[in-house]
Amino acid sequence: MDVRVSARPAPVVAPPFDDWVAARSAALLRFAYLLTGSQSEAEDAVQSALERALARWQHVSRVDDPETYVRRMIVNEHISLWRRWRRRVSPVAVVRESNVVAGGPTDPAEVVASTDVVRRLCAQLPPAQRAAVVLRFYQDLDYREIAALLGCAEATARSHVHRALHALRRELAEEDGDA
Amino acid sequence: MRDPEEMLREGLGHLADEVGTRVPLAQRARAGRRRRTRRMVGVATAAAVLVAAGGVGAALHGSGSSAAPSVGTPTDVPTQHSVLAPDGYRLEVWQNVGVYVPVGWGWGGAPGACGVGPSVGADGHRLTAAERTDGVLPGYVGRPVAQTPRCPKSATQGTSAAMPFVWLGAKDAPVEANLGHGFVVESQKYGDTTVTVGSSDARLRRTILASAHWMTGGACADWLGTPPMSGEQPSVGTAGPVAPYAMTVCAYAPAAMSGYQLLYQEQLADGPAKQLVDAVSDAKPTGEFSCFGASGGEWVLLHLTAADGTRDYVVDLSCPSIADPSGLQHELTSADVLPWAVDGVNAVLHGSPLIDVPGRLIAQ
Incomplete structure (x- = not known):
């Protein structure tokens, strides 16, 4: 019987990516929101950066500060998107309900x-x-x-x-x- | 005038608090990554899928293929499938790969599971030791999932060597092996997932392998960091709940490293969906005894689709309960289980001895 055994399947994508995103997603979204001024654009920028980080997660997760790495991706993503779409899209600032508590300091x-x-x-x-x-x-x-x-x-x-x-x-x- | 630097620090801090942060970014990133990967795989893969979808039907209706199932036409299967699969075939999903297999095939284990061989028939009933070897079952779909908490000897022995199979995600499967008497095993990899077909029918092997394709954007995420959660997303502009017209079953178990791995998914039609809604509304709330927030064990996400939006029910099998879309937990009863514990889900979930549904989700 001629049997050729295939290479062992690659291990499942490292779950630490999800753990890391779960722990840092709020901070990344806040950062992206300040950059973009829009909830949807912030989500898009973070998601896009995370997609690219996921593709290289074995590398990204080993750098000294993965968050800085991802933040750089978010900044680059935002700037490149702005260059591509400027003058075509005019975001309108959305006035939100304030979180300030009356009687606070x-x-x-x-x-x-x-x-x-x-x-x-x-x-x-x-x-x-x-x-x-x-x-x-x-x-x-x-x-x-x-x-x-x-x-x-x-x-x-x-x-x-x-x-x-x-x-x-x-x-x-x-x-x-x-x- | 205030100090501009101090004003910027405070103002940016307040602005940052405006953003909504409950966004499933990891899942969205994974889904987006899969879409990109699929685009990179390119037209060749898409063409192969299209050819396969057409070829599957041709294989079944055309040449009198010896391995094409002679039993198990759609009418033999009681489940109301609503997925559009080629005639005589059904969709099977493992991780993010889908493949079409003959509808009369059963389900069971694959290398990597505690047992290799069929354990459940095409109608979802658990096979007896005799049924596993008597040749009635035309083939089976094996997943590397432990079929019971403890491996029974009968699940690892006595499988008919000539029984055609598809192994999804099998480890160390041969690329190609002739097992004698014309029975050949062939494997192909799709990303991290291996699809292996064993049959004496070369055309059937080719047809099944060629039908493998990426599955993206469905109701079942292939990995979850935490147990699934119930909830609803009603559409705008409709008044009151509307009867569901479809239900997707997503079965999860703890993954090897962490989180929860999708073991099985299936789409059912309106009948089972309506039965589930009625059964859960009749089930008693769990009351003070509640496993809310529990983790570990097996879970089933039941994703119902209606004209007015979607609703997710979540079943916790280790703490037998079902959460309705509002998050209220109910006792899990046979009536809650019967609508969805059908077909291959019985081969991948151990179930709970507390669920008294004969032949379904009961560990043997």
Whole structure:
């Protein structure tokens, strides 16, 4: 009897991917939401990044910080999508119900007002600038890390953040002038 | 004027809290990955599937194939199948690969299970030791799933060597082996899944192997990190629940490493779906004794489709109970089990001795 035995089937895809996603998906979605300003675009960006991470999970799961790796994918995905679709899609900011609790340590009205200012600012920023702002002030990364994530020079990362802060100061000054 | 940096930190934190985070991202990523992989596999695979779908019918109706089942036409099977399969064939799914097999074939184990051979007939009844070898069963579909908590000797012995079979996901299956008297075993791999066909009919072997195709986007995920959950997703614009017209059965058991592996899936028609809804509505709530949030053991997700949306019932076989779409747990009774414990599901689930359904989901 001529018997050729096939190679043993590859092991099932490593479940740690699902465990890792379960543990980090909320943080990744929050990050993607700040980048995109849209629930659906955030989900798409994270899903797309995770699909690519899944394809190389044996490698990705072994890097020092898989989350940074995936965040970089999300940033790249968002920027490349924006380049592809800009001027064709104009996301409209969705005003959500505030989570601020009345009587909390901060005046709820003030929190809502300042959050809306930040929302408007983010909506106006080009994606790379917006990503730099999110990485600097939400992720608390230094400029070297931001530059590495965005794939740009450190000076460029500083410039992105500086321009965003300048825009915010201008807007706040206009508001103060209106008041 | 407030400090812009402080304002950005606080504002971004509040904005981030707006996003909904209960998104099944891992499942969506896996599904998306499979779609990409399928696209990469390309037109050749799609063409093979189409050819196979046509070829299967031709194989059955055409040449008087000796291995084509002479018994077990659709009318011999009591289950109301609603899947569109070629005439005389039914769909079998393992992980994310589907394959068409003759509808008269039974179910059983494959290499990797504790027993190799048929254990359940085409009508879903458990075979006796004599029935396993008497040649009445025209063939069977084997999965590498333990058929009972303890392997009975009868499940590993006495299988007719000439009985045609399809093994799904068999480990160490031969690529091609001639077992003598013209009985040949052939295997092909689809991703991580091996499909193996044994038959003395070369055309049947080719036809079955060629019918293997990727299954994506169905109601049954091929792997779950946690036990399935009940729930409903009603469509907008309809008033009140509408009778279901289909029910997909997804049977899960703990996977080797972690999570839950899809063992079996089948789509049933409106009759069983309506029976299930009625039976569960009549079943008593579990009351204080509840296994809510339990994990481990075998689970069955019953995905009902109606004009007004979908509803998922979840059966926990280790803590016999069934959760309705609202999440309320009911005692599992024979009436709750009978509508869906049909066909091959009886070959892959051990069941529970607490479920008194003769011949169904009872470990022998």
